[in-house]
Amino acid sequence: MNIVKVDMTEGVVGKAPFPRPGRLDHMLGGRAVIDRYLTGHVSPRVHPLSSRSPFIVAPGFLAGSSAPSANRLSVGGKSPLTGGIKEANVGGTAGSKLGRLAIQALVVEGKSSQWQLLKLDQKGINLDPADFVMGLDNYEACERIRERYGKKIGVLIIGPAGERLSANSTVAATDPEGRPSRHAARGGVGAIMGAKRLKGIVIDDTGTTLRRAVDEKAFRAAVKATIETMRSGGPYGEILRSSGTPWFVDLDNARGSLQTHNYRLGSFDKVNDINASKFIELNKVRGGTMGHACSPGCVIHCSNIFHDAGGRYVTSSLEYETLTFLGANLGIGDLDAIARMDRRCDGIGIDTIETGAAIGILNDVGLFDFGDAARAEELIEEIARGTLMGRILAGGTELVAKVFGIDRVPTVKGQAIAAHSGRSMKGWGVTYATSPQGADHTAGPVGAGDLLNPKGQVELSRNSQIINTALDATGFCHFTFMYRYPQVIMPMINAFCGTDLTIEDFLELGKEMLRQERAFNLGAGIGPGADGMPEFTKTEPLPPTNAVFDVPDEEIQGFFNF
């Protein structure tokens, strides 16, 4: 495996073997690469958009193999949104293709004088002018790119928001159909890429084969066992295939943890207009899809495709977080409007969570009324056009708050709190409070036990974060639920790498990554005091549970005692 380095200032590309000197380094992939590179090679005080701030792309270490649902890709660097370390995780085809091209990491530094596309294939690595796609909506840009480079490519691309270096800009990844529907969405990774004047990355794995394991026979057996565990691992596999993440809408609504009306409620009176049942009902008539696979080798199939009333493709995939933030959090009970907004966010290259949170707080200053879908769509068009209002909104929730003098700001470390309420699900609250990534929707789910009891939540969140962080090195999708059964994947990892790593090694990897991320943040000036939920969550009860976030600060401050 190789590390590809690109110096955009000089237009020079290089490839070198990827060293893995330590025992745990066999598992050095994905988020672990970002953590290692940033802590080892980058001043944490660098400006996120400076030429010295690297843009990093790294597939999980199992990428390109036949490991199931293990082709997730990590995209990261220093976040323009949070000022701290950032890994945003994405599906699509790029992870698999990079793995098959034997590229374990792509590190882009410098700043080009012209916008470029980076082309990677078996023949080599090249920079091409990006003029023909500048300013375009991601959907249109990807069509142009596929016209030029063929249909077999995977594309990573930034939209107009990333070109403008907005702090809430994504890196889109094309799905198996070639659509830029999957997004490394959080923390403004699109702006890190844009600051290099890198518009897109085109990956063509033509001629490659699946990566082979060191012990291929044992690996095949382990893959089979893993798939079986996934499929028999409780009801979730079935639910995700039939309903996808929209299934969470009803679940969270019922337990009062669905962020609604600018985080003021935990359930939504129009929940039946945006839940999985409604989605499936419409799909039956319109021909959309549940059980779509977002990336090669996926055995979960939780992605979906949404059609309009005319049966035409609108967007993929309408996830729980999007339904919450462009729906419930804005009081919008209209799947068509949500789908249009999701599609537009994907086209502009902005995170739907941060966008919905940023629009939501405008309600506090009379600039947005709950339920006003037309206004929400209009505001998203402002982002598309890059007006001043659009630039403000694309700067993220905290920036919007600062511009308009809003004092109730639903963020941690500069990033909007995700869709499972941390008041009604206190373990999630601890995850938001403590993750070095800021309030994050994948950092460490805590969905079991007494969700409203503050006791023990720090430990539950810690265990979850450690395992999920390690998972982000493998390339495994979190919906494999392997964070519940990490022991299942160890034989597969060992067969693939030719190692005798234990579950303790795997957990140690997660701990080491979290420690590195925290160290980077400390160096960047984000101290332990930044670990905590916003004050308003501690004093403002959230109906219908009327819970506040009451996990004691002392316990939160003890999170990193591991």
Place this chain on the structure above:
Amino acid sequence: MNIVKVDMTEGVVGKAPFPRPGRLDHMLGGRAVIDRYLTGHVSPRVHPLSSRSPFIVAPGFLAGSSAPSANRLSVGGKSPLTGGIKEANVGGTAGSKLGRLAIQALVVEGKSSQWQLLKLDQKGINLDPADFVMGLDNYEACERIRERYGKKIGVLIIGPAGERLSANSTVAATDPEGRPSRHAARGGVGAIMGAKRLKGIVIDDTGTTLRRAVDEKAFRAAVKATIETMRSGGPYGEILRSSGTPWFVDLDNARGSLQTHNYRLGSFDKVNDINASKFIELNKVRGGTMGHACSPGCVIHCSNIFHDAGGRYVTSSLEYETLTFLGANLGIGDLDAIARMDRRCDGIGIDTIETGAAIGILNDVGLFDFGDAARAEELIEEIARGTLMGRILAGGTELVAKVFGIDRVPTVKGQAIAAHSGRSMKGWGVTYATSPQGADHTAGPVGAGDLLNPKGQVELSRNSQIINTALDATGFCHFTFMYRYPQVIMPMINAFCGTDLTIEDFLELGKEMLRQERAFNLGAGIGPGADGMPEFTKTEPLPPTNAVFDVPDEEIQGFFNF
């Protein structure tokens, strides 16, 4: 002495004796009150604009006495600009009047449903409706207030920027002529006040007398000795009276430490158009003033008044920091334009340093050309009108950078670096890097020794910060240069308070205050890693010295070892 507490939510005011239980507490005034109150009574994670975030006004502990130049006032709370602790220091008449009314501290909490004025006099403390001055330029508002409350009042007031809760908004203080020309300018203290819906504070000390010392005879002798030391303390007293702070323009230009062209140069080709000589030359013809006193009991008289070509008052006081940031840093060599902008900033209630820095960085994205005074004035009018561009600019330099994707950001802890370059004056650089107040123009001057040698600057800055921080408790103006001769004021302090405090006690006060400020910041999430100059100052040489900021990070990190 008393502490006045105001609950704006309930409209309740109360007065209680101000406890001073400890030995050092005799010196509990000004900035020390803010430090003590915030660390003792406020969650550092509170939002700066929330009803739980107090707005604090505290004169120095000598205020209202006959101590010379000791009527400075501290205004503070949790900064909406930096997210950390903030004390902004201001002259004018309010400090003296509060002292004479035996008010050592004013703590305002809650949030009124209507905008209010707080009236303080010997008869009591009242809240009055502020409707008649809402939205007005500070100059006009102060005229209205004086029409209603009489000419003997001192006024503290926020302008339109403070009403809008902009992160770069000031609290104006009226000078002896009743003009809102003095500003507690830095860190957005105007927004903290505005968040309470407190438009102004009207202070009438009619019927009061100078505060008397415990040992009046010894105090008078000590005051006399202090004044003599001030007047004989080197050439500075004479220079400040004849030239005021504009004198620094030539000095810094000569040593290459005058922030010019968006911090890209250390000297300015049009320096002769904005320096003290030019100012004095115009004054001779137009009738402006040098040697103006900004507050009662001042023996320095470094303030000035600037007239236009028609001999009409434009503004007071055109200080070095303003000449630099609305002049050299924007490439504007036109005293009239600078004076107009200063007046407008005073009227809107925004800091000239932060404003000039924020406009300056727009040059990086083609939105401002150096020397274009008309454009700069137009941008300031946008702030006055509260347009989106105006709100962005009034959000401060870092916010502007985030909106427009600018990666060269001349701030520390969210606050624009002040006028003495930290590259050509490395001790100043250490002060910017380490002050809990963010990059600040009064936190700790270092102007002696080998300014370009990185060695020893941490110690020089530490000593300066300790003494200047303690001075901010006394009410002494920094231009008394008592930071060079703190021993001179101890007999005065002891006679006034009836104590036997030593110079070591005085220094311990400064240390304690700095430790408290740092502790508050740590609690607010601003970790030690935030102590440092921006990366670009370490790599980009500043002509004409071509110095970079090269004080080692390890030394910077050792700053708080005291």
